[in-house]
Amino acid sequence: MHATKPVLFVDPPEFRIRVESLVSPWLRERPIIVAAPGAERATVLALSAEARAAGIAPGTEVRLAQKICPDLVVLPPNPALYAKVSRAMYGIVSRFAPIVEPRGWGHLFCDVSGTQALFGPPVDVAWKMTKAVHEKIALPLAIGVAGNKLVSEVAAGVAKAAVRRSGGQAVGDSLVPVAPGEEAKFLAPNHVDLLPDLETKLRDRLDEYQLDLIGQVAAIPVPDLCAVFGSRGRSLHATTLGIDPRPVLPPSVRAEFRVEHTLATDTNDRAELDRLLVILADALGRRLRRRHLAARRLRLRLTYADWMEAARTVPLPLLQLDADLRAAARGALAATLTRTVAIRSLALVVDEFVEAGVQLELWESAPVERKVTSAQAAVDRIHARWGAKVVQRGSSLVKPHPPSPSPKTGEGEPLRSTPPLPFWERGLGGEGSMERGSGSEAMIG
Numbered sequence: 386m387h388a389t390k391p392v393l394f395v396d397p398p399e400f401r402i403r404v405e406s407l408v409s410p411w412l413r414e415r416p417i418i419v420a421a422p423g424a425e426r427a428t429v430l431a432l433s434a435e436a437r438a439a440g441i442a443p444g445t446e447v448r449l450a451q452k453i454c455p456d457l458v459v460l461p462p463n464p465a466l467y468a469k470v471s472r473a474m475y476g477i478v479s480r481f482a483p484i485v486e487p488r489g490w491g492h493l494f495c496d497v498s499g500t501q502a503l504f505g506p507p508v509d510v511a512w513k514m515t516k517a518v519h520e521k522i523a524l525p526l527a528i529g530v531a532g533n534k535l536v537s538e539v540a541a542g543v544a545k546a547a548v549r550r551s552g553g554q555a556v557g558d559s560l561v562p563v564a565p566g567e568e569a570k571f572l573a574p575n576h577v578d579l580l581p582d583l584e585t586k587l588r589d590r591l592d593e594y595q596l597d598l599i600g601q602v603a604a605i606p607v608p609d610l611c612a613v614f615g616s617r618g619r620s621l622h623a624t625t626l627g628i629d630p631r632p633v634l635p636p637s638v639r640a641e642f643r644v645e646h647t648l649a650t651d652t653n654d655r656a657e658l659d660r661l662l663v664i665l666a667d668a669l670g671r672r673l674r675r676r677h678l679a680a681r682r683l684r685l686r687l688t689y690a691d692w693m694e695a696a697r698t699v700p701l702p703l704l705q706l707d708a709d710l711r712a713a714a715r716g717a718l719a720a721t722l723t724r725t726v727a728i729r730s731l732a733l734v735v736d737e738f739v740e741a742g743v744q745l746e747l748w749e750s751a752p753v754e755r756k757v758t759s760a761q762a763a764v765d766r767i768h769a770r771w772g773a774k775v776v777q778r779g780s781s782l783v784k785p786h787p788p789s790p791s792p793k794t795g796e797g798e799p800l801r802s803t804p805p806l807p808f809w810e811r812g813l814g815g816e817g818s819m820e821r822g823s824g825s826e827a828m829i830g
Contacts (some may be wrong), residue, residue, distance in 0.1 A: 389565050390498045391507040392533055393495040393507065393514070394528065394534065394538045394541040395478060395526055395527075395541070396527045396528070397524050397526050397528070398542065399431065399432070399523075400491035401462070402432065402464060404470050404699065405463070407470075414435060415461060416433060416438075417432065417457075417458045418441065418447070418457060418564045419431040419460050420459055422461040426446060427447045428445060429445045429450055436450070436663050439453060439457075442458075468702070470491065473521065474518060474524070477517050477518050479701050481504055482797070484497065484633045485632050486633045486635060486636070494534055495510075496633035497510045500808060508530055511528045511530050525614055527561075528560045528561075529543070529561050532563070533627070534629055534631050535628075535631040536572065538581045539581070540562070540563050544561040546626045547561075549586050563627075569603060569627050572599040573600025574598060574599075575599050576597060576599070577591055577596065579599070587621070590613070602621065602625045603622065632678065637657070640736055642734070643736065645733070648728065648730065651690040651727035651728060652727050653726070658728060658731070662731065662733075666707060669683075669733055673680060678738045678739070679739050680739075682699070682700060682737045683698070683733060683734070683735050684696060684735075685714060685717035685734075687721060688726050689728060691726055693724075697718075698717070700713075701735070751796050
């Protein structure tokens with residue numbers, strides 16, 4: 386069973402059109418569209434219910450829309466106005482939710498964990514938000530209530546469709562709750578177009594296979610989905626089941642964690658670069674675990690001595706230990722180093738956060754993984770209490786040194802002596818060996 390938190394998604398129907406109508410009441414009940422002015426092939430960005438009823442849809446060319454509806458009112462976008470109303474909505478909603486994450490103009494994710502004593506269950510919180518926003522701004526809201534961001538956004542889409550069908554007068558249908566454990570059942574009869582952030586190519590492939598409903602996709606075994614959609618098949622299957630580990634993040638928490646280091650002396654010595662990667666990766670690992678987060682992606686960016694830059698992005702496993710971050714960083718570095726010029730600085734960035742411990746896989750962690758996770762937690766506790774230098778990794782202590790002179794063989798060739806490999810590279814300690822924390826990284830974010 387995946388841990389869930391009560392998440393609300395606030396989605397005002399036809400936000401831009403209704404905001405324009407608040408400023409200019411004469412626009413109410415008129416067919417209105419918002420489109421970029423002056424563009425030869427401008428398309429409809431937003432439209433009113435009256436314009437939709439006339440046969441216009443988002444993405445329609447303005448010239449065609451004006452032919453379809455001769456009395457159409459065309460308005461230019463007004464970002465300053467939309468941002469002002471969005472800020473007002475954020476202020477109102479923040480009174481009821483401790484964590485609010487904006488998602489575009491007027492759209493908000495709200496984590497209402499721990500508010501039951503003050504405002505009641507999540508559905509009551511949603512109604513209080515609806516009433517407060519309507520009293521202050523006179524905007525109707527469609528709100529989805531569920532155990533994660535994905536399902537709450539789909540539920541809000543269902544609620545918004547009900548508001549549109551009622552001409553904005555819906556009351557009961559403007560809020561759609563989804564009970565914990567009912568995510569897959571709720572999603573199944575809905576169209577795949579309601580899934581947020583569904584890539585166009587993936588949507589086209591689903592259309593080719595005549596997969597229109599979310600439940601139809603969910604019924605296909607994971608191996609079959611992976612055979613058609615590649616690695617995207619597994620995450621697609623999890624999405625259709627309503628599994629989403631992404632946390633609600635307030636604006637004060639950046640969407641990425643970053644560590645970087647500028648070398649005192651430019652170098653392309655792989656041993657020295659590897660030692661630095663260990664320090665940076667460990668710093669990221671500690672920061673993620675302090676926030677109880679995991680990341681889905683790691684990006685390495687390096688700057689050469691001639692100031693040219695190179696970067697590589699690699700995926701991260703959902704079970705995320707220091708060893709996983711190190712391995713990903715080393716792989717990214719190996720793929721990025723295509724020149725012989727010395728390196729001046731290295732930076733590691735992780736993003737696409739999910740809550741730690743929530744995995745897309747539908748099976749429990751293996752016993753070995755649980756033991757390694759416990760060992761990592763023990764090292765973190767030692768670092769937190771006694772400092773990062775108490776438990777360190779050998780490679781972060783030993784600096785590379787030039788080979789000593791060698792005697793000649795009978796054939797006149799020098800004997801090439803190689804320093805002994807560290808124990809973790811001889812397979813004695815594995816990648817779970819203890820490492821040093823960070824003494825030189827610069828953290829941003």
